[in-house]
Amino acid sequence: MKVLICIFLFVSTLFSMDKSMKEELASACANCHGVSWELSTNGERLVSDMNEYEILVSLLAYKNKKIKSTVMNFYMAKYSDEEIEQMAKYISHQEKSKD
Template sequence: MHLRRLIAAATTAAAAASALPVLAQDAQTLQVAGLAATCANCHGTQGKGVGNALPSLAGMNKDAMLEQLKAFRSGARPATIMHQLTKGYSDAQLEQIATYFSRQPR
């Protein structure tokens, strides 16, 4: 009987351990989606801009977006609010945001 409980516990532990990478990936995905959600007020949900007032971010080239985000942050590209917003993000976070929007369907 003790052996059966030990085997059951080992099986449960193995199943839980195999789920950890998936949970970590889901947490990372949620974190990046949260960062990108801060853009929704102006650029629309999932970067799908509404009207012509502001550019749609969905499907934008990652490298081009990252370049623009860094230009806003450095002040090289004039802006009303983007230069302030981008200063709140690290290089890694800006790259995550650019990657997220580049993967969204247009």
């Protein structure tokens, strides 16, 4: 069942990058970083403190392994640059906690 879900998500990204797809792509991020981007997993900047460009540059650096992180390198390797761009845009426009 999980394989079918993954295949469906992959195929659907090829045809559309609508809001629901951006949400789906970014949902895995929220598992570690929190739904309001309030958690840091490496002790550095919170996603909630970053703008769209900073998120994009960071995610691409993880994809290209310029920043070493087993988990982030693994996750970002699965996405195209366009998908990462869409995730950065979506994430940066979400309401973020500023506690």
